[in-house]
Amino acid sequence: MTMIEIRWHGRGGQGAVTASEVIASASILEGKYALAFPEFGAERRGAPVRAYTRITDSPLIPRTPVERPDVVVILDRSLVRRDYIEGLKEGGIIVANVPLKPQELLDKLGLAGQYKAATVDATSVALKWLKANIVNTAILGALIRSTGIVRLDTVLEVIKSRFHGKIADVNVMAVKDAYDSTQLSWG
Amino acid sequence: MEELKTRRPIPLSTNYAIAYAARDLDVDVVSAYPITPQTTVVEKVSEFVANGELDAAFIHVESEHSALSAAIAAALTGARAFTATASQGLALMHEMLHIASGLRAPVVMSVAMRSLSAPISIWNDQSDIFNARDAGWVIMFVHTAQEAYDTVIQAYRIAEDPSVLLPVMVAYDGYVMSHTTEPVVVEGRESVMKFAPKRQYPYRLDPDRPVTIGAIVPPEYYYEIKYQQVKAMEGALPKVDEVDREFGKAFGRSYGVMECYMCEGAEALIMANASYAATLKSLLPDAWKQGYKVGLLRLRLYRPFPLRQFVEYTSNVKSLLVVDRSISYGAPYQGPLANEIAGAKLKEDLGFNLISVVAGIGQRTMENEDFIALARLAWEGRTRKFPETVFYGVRE
Numbered sequence: 346m347t348m349i350e351i352r353w354h355g356r357g358g359q360g361a362v363t364a365s366e367v368i369a370s371a372s373i374l375e376g377k378y379a380l381a382f383p384e385f386g387a388e389r390r391g392a393p394v395r396a397y398t399r400i401t402d403s404p405l406i407p408r409t410p411v412e413r414p415d416v417v418v419i420l421d422r423s424l425v426r427r428d429y430i431e432g433l434k435e436g437g438i439i440v441a442n443v444p445l446k447p448q449e450l451l452d453k454l455g456l457a458g459q460y461k462a463a464t465v466d467a468t469s470v471a472l473k474w475l476k477a478n479i480v481n482t483a484i485l486g487a488l489i490r491s492t493g494i495v496r497l498d499t500v501l502e503v504i505k506s507r508f509h510g511k512i513a514d515v516n517v518m519a520v521k522d523a524y525d526s527t528q529l530s531w532g
Numbered sequence: 533m534e535e536l537k538t539r540r541p542i543p544l545s546t547n548y549a550i551a552y553a554a555r556d557l558d559v560d561v562v563s564a565y566p567i568t569p570q571t572t573v574v575e576k577v578s579e580f581v582a583n584g585e586l587d588a589a590f591i592h593v594e595s596e597h598s599a600l601s602a603a604i605a606a607a608l609t610g611a612r613a614f615t616a617t618a619s620q621g622l623a624l625m626h627e628m629l630h631i632a633s634g635l636r637a638p639v640v641m642s643v644a645m646r647s648l649s650a651p652i653s654i655w656n657d658q659s660d661i662f663n664a665r666d667a668g669w670v671i672m673f674v675h676t677a678q679e680a681y682d683t684v685i686q687a688y689r690i691a692e693d694p695s696v697l698l699p700v701m702v703a704y705d706g707y708v709m710s711h712t713t714e715p716v717v718v719e720g721r722e723s724v725m726k727f728a729p730k731r732q733y734p735y736r737l738d739p740d741r742p743v744t745i746g747a748i749v750p751p752e753y754y755y756e757i758k759y760q761q762v763k764a765m766e767g768a769l770p771k772v773d774e775v776d777r778e779f780g781k782a783f784g785r786s787y788g789v790m791e792c793y794m795c796e797g798a799e800a801l802i803m804a805n806a807s808y809a810a811t812l813k814s815l816l817p818d819a820w821k822q823g824y825k826v827g828l829l830r831l832r833l834y835r836p837f838p839l840r841q842f843v844e845y846t847s848n849v850k851s852l853l854v855v856d857r858s859i860s861y862g863a864p865y866q867g868p869l870a871n872e873i874a875g876a877k878l879k880e881d882l883g884f885n886l887i888s889v890v891a892g893i894g895q896r897t898m899e900n901e902d903f904i905a906l907a908r909l910a911w912e913g914r915t916r917k918f919p920e921t922v923f924y925g926v927r928e
Contacts, residue, residue: 373713381712383707407814410899
């Protein structure tokens with residue numbers, strides 16, 4: 346398989362780094378090689394953060410920032426802008442937390458025909474299940490649904506090992522809910 | 533061997549991989565002070581102690597100086613002692629670094645390499661380790677989380693060997709490795725202890741047989757004791773190799789003391805370690821496609837320096853680019869490793885052109901194209917001299 350490169354954009358506290366690690370962890374448990382790492386800054390709640398996940402079948406993976414992603418995941422609505430799409434490969438996928446239909450998102454960004462989009466109202470999903478604006482597990486549902494890079498079950502397994510008790514339960518519900526409610530520009 | 537092949541890798545950061553190694557090695561004493569980006573190593577170890585997976589004395593200290601002091605004392609009683617640090621922590625330990633090696637205390641310490649203040653930078657470079665290189669420790673650089681787990685295990689076999697009895701540092705890049713999630717095969721207590729059983733420290737502190745360790749030594753004897761460290765370091769070289777080979781037989785993974793990657797047909801080499809070595813491995817095929825036939829000389833064992841392997845790998849190349857991620861201010865080459873390599877080149881009468889490059893200071897970003905640019909520089913170095921250190925990517 347060729348390498349799949351994902352770039353995550355969120356704000357400190359939303360869980361972009363955790364999401365990048367959950368996807369890498371699920372890939373590793375499915376027998377692939379993967380790396381996940383944040384763009385390191387002093388951790389500040391609310392500041393824009395980025396993280397990266399690379400998935401492939403070879404242990405040779407560069408530990409450099411992802412400049413040409415196959416998928417851009419945007420966790421925060423204020424970051425749903427063209428400058429955060431920069432470098433996305435032709436035909437690449439934008440996974441965004443917005444209360445818009447995917448085609449509306451592409452039109453709004455002026456990127457129709459160039460990229461594919463998957464949209465989910467992850468904020469509402471997070472508020473419903475977690476009672477907090479921590480959208481990372483919800484956006485994971487949208488990423489799995491739109492890319493199929495890992496199985497939903499594997500991601501749920503990782504979440505259950507990472508979180509405990511009720512926290513694990515509501516995050517599992519958030520992933521499933523977002524998985525079901527994600528809309529795709531191509532389907 | 534069948535069982536090995538089916539063992540399932542789990543996702544771990546390098547910091548966690550090291551904590552799992554300490555757990556599987558059944559360390560007796562952990563004495564550490566948290567510092568970014570090392571913190572999650574000791575967090576995880578303390579979790580293992582708290583939940584009963586590791587039966588160790590976890591000593592909470594007020595500084596890194598005390599952390600290493602306690603680890604040295606523990607090792608001298610015959611306990612298996614572990615500590616971990618980075619950056620200012622390693623700098624604060626500096627006095628005790630020399631005492632650990634001088635007392636021949638087989639302490640193992642992991643170092644998540646980070647820049648030094650001032651100005652304050654929490655980010656990665658290798659200033660901490662290169663400031664500690666002459667403290668008489670065995671120093672090993674690792675380039676994946678798996679290698680970190682494996683090397684910490686190897687480190688105890690090396691440190692505790694009666695013919696060595698030297699402290700060992702296992703170093704890896706802060707953040708770029710310490711906080712990166714990747715696959716790691718964890719072997720577990722039983723097979724790790726079979727490979728690295730605890731041994732009786734020959735000169736241990738024992739209340740029933742009181743001895744004084746580390747007393748004042750007059751000029752008539754001090755020199756000989758320091759010379760014993762010279763011989764111990766020389767003796768560590770074949771031991772590191774031997775332990776690595778045995779590790780390979782036991783677990784199916786071995787690394788050598790120095791690795792030459794894509795060196796077949798290469799006319800130029802880049803010497804790099806840790807995360808840069810990992811990245812170069814993935815990107816060198818692209819460099820070759822662009823016509824730069826450049827190999828990677830990965831520095832794994834740094835002290836003692838594996839000179840024989842170095843000569844073997846570099847005797848037929850036209851250029852060697854040495855990447856330093858720390859600065860030796862005012863030195864002939866301002867990269868400390870390049871300075872040493874200039875010495876090795878002279879000593880062994882090697883013909884390559886040496887290119888000294890400083891990069892990644894304070895974790896200045898290196899993108900894929902920057903690594904290709906290093907390959908291009910190494911390639912150009914075949915036919916062109918670079919008399920001065922190249923400060924790659926700096927704004928003047």
